[in-house]
Amino acid sequence: MSTLIKEDILVELLATTGTGFEEVRAAGKQAFQVQGFPTNKSEEYKFTAITKKIEQSIQNFAPAAPFTVTAEEVNANIFEGYAGDVLVFANGHFAPALSSTIEGVEVSLLSEKSSIALGSIAKPEKDPFCALNQSSFEGGIFISVPKKAQIQKPILLLNFFKATAGQVIQPRVWIEAGDFAEVTFINHSVNLSDIPYFVNKVVEVKGGVNTQIRYYKLQNEGKNVIEVSNIETDIQKDARFTSVNISLSGEMVRNNLTLNILGSNSEGNMYGLYLLNGKTHVDNHTNVDHTVPHCESNELYKGVLADNSRGVFNGKIFVRQDAQKTNAFQQNSNILLSDDAVVNTKPQLEIWADDVKCSHGCTTGQLDEEALFYLQARGIGKLQAKGLLLYAFTGEVMDYITDQSFREYCIAQVQDRLGSNL
Template sequence: MSTLTQQDTFQALFAASPENFHSIRNSGKESFLNQGIPAVKAEEYKFTNISKKLDNALTNFSTALPFEVTPSQVKSALFEGFEGDVLVFANGAFLPELSSTIEGVEISKLSDKPETSLGSIAKASKDPFAALNQASFVDGIFISVPKKSQIERPILLLSFNKENLGQVIQPRVWIEVGDFAEVTFIDQSISLSDSAYFVNKVVEVKGGVNSQISYYRLQNEGKNTIEVSNIETDILKDAKFTSVNISLSGDMVRNNLSLNLLGSNSEGNMFGVYLLNGKTHVDNHTNVDHTIPHADSNELYKGILADQSRGVFNGKIFVRQDAQKTNAFQQNNNILLSEDAIVNTKPQLEIWADDVKCSHGCTVGQLDEEALFYLRARGLDKLSAKGLLLYAFAGEVLEKIEEESFHNHVVNLIQERLGSKF
């Protein structure tokens, strides 16, 4: 029997948890022990055997400790052209002394905000890793954007991670954005260790009426990183939430992203690119819940897989009985560059209303040989022609990134990987 099936495996994590948020910690622990780490037979983790991966990679399940990060490390981690504010983390712990003071935005440690409704959006009952985080996170960050605030500079959540006397890093982020407010977040992690470590992240976003929120995320950590993230948001009347997730590296990565459309004329957008090589495994599970009439959702994920990499896409759209006049679009497209690369894709619609416009689909294929021949006939070498076609394939998602410096940074990373930069 795997050690991950034994309840006492995680007692060190539970024992290290502070006494604050006592009630939600207990409910998280109860929920986790009821669910357990999912076995390979679990439907939601059918193609992602994370139990085996964790069992083989980690020797203990104690809490990873924060470590010293220098100002020069922060400076060197910023991408070219970035002009925004930075919130710095080390193994999930918020470091206010290295972070920006953002005018008009309230920022504090979660331990200083006991009234925060943690777990009310990313519910522990929905995923065992969300439950584990809720039961045993040490502290986190509270970010509040007041109503009618227009935060023009992007806010970078910059996380430095490494294995350090413990192997479970559990970031916890609570973001609330007031009515008629606008803000852009960029979420980026930096690996400072080649050792295997496990990141179990939970981000809850509460968007107010007519709020405009963009959340961009870059996953480009070390090749031995194991990560599960649960990002969930409530989207109210006339509000818009846009997520763009770029996955480039890691050992095994599981992204759970859920949007709850709770008001009329709300809009939820979910875009992603996963560009994988080696033996990297990335699993994107998305969930859009239409609960109210006159709401829109758009979803487009694209994958490029080489070598022995593996991609998983499972997208779910729920349209509740009262959610008439719903517009929902979902598409997953993939290109396989190797006979050993594998993708498992499963777009899903569950519709209980009768006056809706919904579509979903998926494709898996190889490069267009005619297009490749066309480019080579016009003077491009094979590598450049191939890279150009692949970049064009991914570009439909990349153009959704409206923050210029981050867009340019991601484009450079992808072009260098694809060999299309010339």
């Protein structure tokens, strides 16, 4: 256990029993007690002092209670033109009365599905926050898309967060898609409290043969929020998984995204965008594990940083010995708008196979002064010219969002930020 956070303040949280999953919770607690909170000596959290930030901002480790969300609040936070289904959550607890009944999809409380292999994808021994969630999550939701189901409308996971006295919110989601199924999820969070609180989220996604799964996430919560998100996905033969992760706000945010490619002829795509200002700190850790031959992965993360903000990108691609004929590509590009903004980027490749095509790279720089001068020479103001160049840089990521209403909402949010140059 880290000496920065005393064990006695974790007693109430670790004692949370929830409903069901007794053995799973016990395994999570044990894994957390072995790892403890990460210190500055932890390689995985080398540039993100999240333990210190939690110690400074979180007064207790009691779980935040569920609360009542109104229909008006739900309607006010659905994107204009959105035509999909909505599942509503309050502090991680499912609100069925405000949620859609989705034709062809099973939606249940996790407490009703104690037989599922919770923690078998997002393994608690791999990350201390994943272990902490597994030991003490409350509520949680189970979503199952049956075999051959083609869910044409997206499913919006609309999360409302509200806490007092710096409490802890631990959402837990299990998603499974049967063979030949297709589905799109949009994860959007709404902050209803200015008080600092800690969100520790775990999402496990289990994809079958020839599944098509899209998972989009917009992180735009309050400036005082500390958040850790663990999203881990298994896909089988002939499957495709696409993730788009956009981070715009928060005091300190850690996004862990892992894709395990377990069947041949599969494809994984990870795209990310982070626009940071003030003292916002966002850390993106991605992990693609190629275990079988004839698969492909594509990864592109872009960042724009201003003021005293800090970004971290650590992307890992593993190509196992049996994963011949793998194509894996990774790129991280950043623009710094301030001398005080910092980005630490570390793309990584670990290859044990010999017949592969793999590449990775990173770039960090400032706006092109010649392009800026060119636009200003044609009567465009400096602020607007910067905004146009920045949008040209970031727009590629949002092009990968297939739902038009959500894509337009993200574009509007990004343009608003870039128009003021953050």
